[in-house]
Amino acid sequence: MYVIIAGAGKVGxxxxxxxxxxxxxxTLIEDDRRRYxxxxxxxxxxxxxxxxxxxxxxxRAGIQRADLVIAVTGDDEDNMLICQVAKEKxxxxxxxxxxxxxxxxxxxxxxxxxxAVSATDLIxxxxxxxxxxxxxxxxxALEGERLEIIELEVAVGAPAAGRRVEEVELxxxxxxxxxxxxxxxxxxxxxxxxxxxxxxxLILDPGLESAITPQFTQSAAAA
Amino acid sequence: xxxxxxGAGRVGSAVAKQALEAGHEVxxxxxxxxxxxxxxxxxxxxxxxxxxxxxxxxxxxxxALVEAGIEHADVFIASTRxxxxxxxxxxxxxxxxxxxxxxxxxxxxxxxxxYAEQGLHTICPTQQAIDxxxxxxxAPA
Numbered sequence: 001m002y003v004i005i006a007g008a009g010k011v012g013x014x015x016x017x018x019x020x021x022x023x024x025x026x027t028l029i030e031d032d033r034r035r036y037x038x039x040x041x042x043x044x045x046x047x048x049x050x051x052x053x054x055x056x057x058x059x060r061a062g063i064q065r066a067d068l069v070i071a072v073t074g075d076d077e078d079n080m081l082i083c084q085v086a087k088e089k090x091x092x093x094x095x096x097x098x099x100x101x102x103x104x105x106x107x108x109x110x111x112x113x114x115x116a117v118s119a120t121d122l123i124x125x126x127x128x129x130x131x132x133x134x135x136x137x138x139x140x141a142l143e144g145e146r147l148e149i150i151e152l153e154v155a156v157g158a159p160a161a162g163r164r165v166e167e168v169e170l171x172x173x174x175x176x177x178x179x180x181x182x183x184x185x186x187x188x189x190x191x192x193x194x195x196x197x198x199x200x201x202l203i204l205d206p207g208l209e210s211a212i213t214p215q216f217t218q219s220a221a222a223a
Numbered sequence: 224x225x226x227x228x229x230g231a232g233r234v235g236s237a238v239a240k241q242a243l244e245a246g247h248e249v250x251x252x253x254x255x256x257x258x259x260x261x262x263x264x265x266x267x268x269x270x271x272x273x274x275x276x277x278x279x280x281x282x283x284x285x286x287a288l289v290e291a292g293i294e295h296a297d298v299f300i301a302s303t304r305x306x307x308x309x310x311x312x313x314x315x316x317x318x319x320x321x322x323x324x325x326x327x328x329x330x331x332x333x334x335x336x337x338y339a340e341q342g343l344h345t346i347c348p349t350q351q352a353i354d355x356x357x358x359x360x361x362a363p364a
Contacts, residue, residue, distance in 0.1 A: 053307055055333045077283070077307035089337060104283055107311060110319055 004029065004066045006052035006082045007073030008039045011098060015070060016043060027061045053078050055085065063090045072098040076107070083113045114143065136213055139201070149177070149203050150212075156196040157218040166190040173205035174212055225250065227296040227322075229282050229312055230303030234328065234348075236261035238300060243275050250276040252291040253303075282312040293320045301327040306334065313343055 280287025335347035
């Protein structure tokens with residue numbers, strides 16, 4: 001696979017290393033001369049000096065034959081535009097953009113730049129996963145495929161507690177795919193009994209959360 | 224007609240003053256509070272006294288754009304110093320806020336040409352300078 005990475009900061013440089021180690025062909029583009037010279041000592045011809053928002057720089061790097069373009073500069077406007085021209089002008093099959101300021105995520109979406117990865121969001125997800133006081137944690141959203149995976153803790157007295165998987169009242173478009181219990185996880189069968197204190201992973205169509213949550217939380221009527 | 228100008232540099236502030244003089248409603252957004260001086264220059268009173276609006280904020284902040292009046296703008300001009308900021312904010316004005324007329328300054332001729340093909344009204348001062356200089360230099364004596 002031929003990969004072009006714009007931005008040789010910590011993220012870009014390490015991505016380039018990893019991809020080269022996996023024997024992909026990589027060109028890293030950096031527009032800060034001093035940074036370029038540092039990175040060039042290690043990566044040699046795999047790094048080029050230039051502003052990746054300029055078309056001739058992308059063409060010099062061979063964007064016409066790139067399978068993947070990754071924009072990870074520290075500037076959100078640059079990342080948006082690099083991915084936009086890659087996708088719309090050079091018809092690059094796959095793009096990945098880094099979002100520096102989560103508030104700019106809406107602009108990436110507006111311009112059709114997906115996936116757009118925000119480190120702040122990823123860390124927030126991890127915090128929610130480690131500190132499950134929120135009840136429902138979204139683990140993964142496949143927006144293109146319109147599917148998401150969520151994690152829920154089963155409360156004592158919840159409708160689902162003590163029931164077999166097949167008895168849990170779930171709407172169409174939702175499926176329990178994994179149960180985390182006693183530090184381990186397993187894929188349940190239809191006769192697996194869900195216990196209070198379990199964490200369950202579900203795959204679902206986006207928008208079904210509110211129909212699913214009541215099955216796993218303590219209902220007002222039961223309390 | 225409400226004209227919203229993002230970037231009060233030499234071009235932005237001069238266009239702002241012309242538009243105000245022509246009787247339009249003009250709102251200017253710039254991240255630098257001091258850029259207000261560019262607007263006051265050559266005016267008898269201040270920019271606000273002359274009837275202009277000024278908002279401090281960055282171009283990609285939706286709140287700042289809304290405060291500056293983008294929802295009611297008839298014309299949007301992106302004239303900050305950065306090509307990339309201009310190209311992104313112009314697309315926000317066009318695609319998200321459906322501003323009827325969007326004009327964007329792009330210094331890089333190659334991208335000015337490509338984004339023009341994509342339906343943005345780009346103005347490229349570099350290309351105009353190239354044409355004028357070439358014309359002046361190469362015209363038959």
